[in-house]
Amino acid sequence: MSRTVYVNGTYLPEEEAKVSVFDRGFLFADGVYEVTSVLDGKLIDFHGHAQRLQRSLGELGMTSPVTMDELLDIHRELVTRNDLSEGMIYLQITRGAPADRDFVFPGPDTPPTLVLFTQAKGLIDSPAAEKGISVISIDDIRWGRRDIKTVQLLYPSMGKMMAKEAGADDAWMVAEGFVTEGTSNNAYIVKDGKIVTRHLGNEILHGITRAAVLKFASEAQMEVEERPFTIEEAKQADEAFVTSASTFVTAVVAIDGVSLGDGTPGPVARRLRDIYIEASRKAAI
Template identity: 60%
Template sequence: MSRIVYLNGQWLPEDEAKVSIFDRAFLMGDAIYEVTCVLDGMLLDYPGHAARLRRSAAELGLTLPLDDDALLAAHHEIVARNGMESGMIYLQLSRGVAERDFAYPPAGTEPTLVMFTQAKDVLVNPAAETGISVALVPDLRWGRRDIKTVQLLYPSMAKMEAKAQGADDAWLHEDGFVTEASAATAHIVTAAGTLVTRDLSHALLPGVTRSAILDLAARHGVTVEERAFTPDEARAAREAFITSATNFVVPVVRIDGAQIGDGTPGALTRELRAQYIATRRAAALAPA
């Protein structure tokens, strides 16, 4: 069955939704995006994703054509129109259609807003049971990684390099420190039980799931340090894991071939995943 997608205020079958070849997302990568998880037909951590979308738009001078209420309503409607119980909503906002030019088009150019769904059983994830391996890859992305742009070629290249090395994913590093995974936040747990996560800056995305996990850890008495950590610290960690909107918490059991802990998902990682799912499920946004 064809999905129903959103394009500039219209609800269309996916094969009828068309975007101009002159759209700046296509020509210049001049666009941002967000991904919101859906579980039980409801939105997980939606306020954080909406806030980050508006922050990204403000940083690039993009105009979001929907106010807060209309944006939330559109998320609920796309879930309903597609009868989706579990999966994700992808939203992309570009500066719109204009002649190809490095300079931004004049003020008043209509932006392009797209939304579509991807059905997925977000609760069943074999990697959460077995853990994943990661390879360390140099971070060669642009300097404003705090903005959630569609400039994803290098993260894709890094992930493919990791796979070529026999790993599941990449952890990126620069100047002697880990920044983040190819599409997730990187975390370690030290031998003393401290949860260490890189502090926010232009070097990495302010992960919505990251924020939730740090809050849950602190509430359960876990010492949290927001600071940069080295690849050697990561390899020597008791536990390691990644967080993202649709994968929640996934253990990392090998880094560059080095076994992490006993080579199985750690106790704190498993507990944080369970707590995240339970608390976010309980607080998920249902249609009004």
């Protein structure tokens, strides 16, 4: 049975979903997105994702066609209609579809395009989380406003393909000698029990899972230092891990072919994953 998706106010089978060829998300990557995880049929960190969505829209001078309360209702309706117990809901808002292609933004008479769909996926029982992942380092050549969650994902996609061709699982991007983030996640290292991750700025996405994990780490009396780190420093770390809405906390066990620790997920990453899952299930809506 096909999924039910949401397009501009209508719930319909995915085979019937259509967006204009003039949509600026298609022509210019002129849009933003969010991904919210679902556990036990409930939404994880929805309000955090909604707040970041509003920030991304504001930074690009865009508006949402629905209120955040209405957006919550749409998420819940999609969970119900697709009988989604565990997985994700993808949301995308673009600047809309004017009458023709033009670099100049359309006027206010062009309504934004809103699309949502579900993805059923096992998040708890994850082989990657159980054994850890390997990453390679690549140059970060993205545009400067990485803090805005836009649909401009070509280079991260290329980075994942570079990793796959190198026999690795993912890539960490490096700018001016320092790790920025993973292709679709925030990056961390652990040395002598201290968690190190890059500070917030335009250089990285302000991860919703990142914020939650750092809060839980602080509550668990773990030491956290927010600063840049190099690939060489990462290779000498005791542990490393990534965080994202779809992977929660997942250990990195090798960087550029160099194993960390004994090559298996370390205690800090495992503990933070357990804490995050337990706390998120309790707070899910």
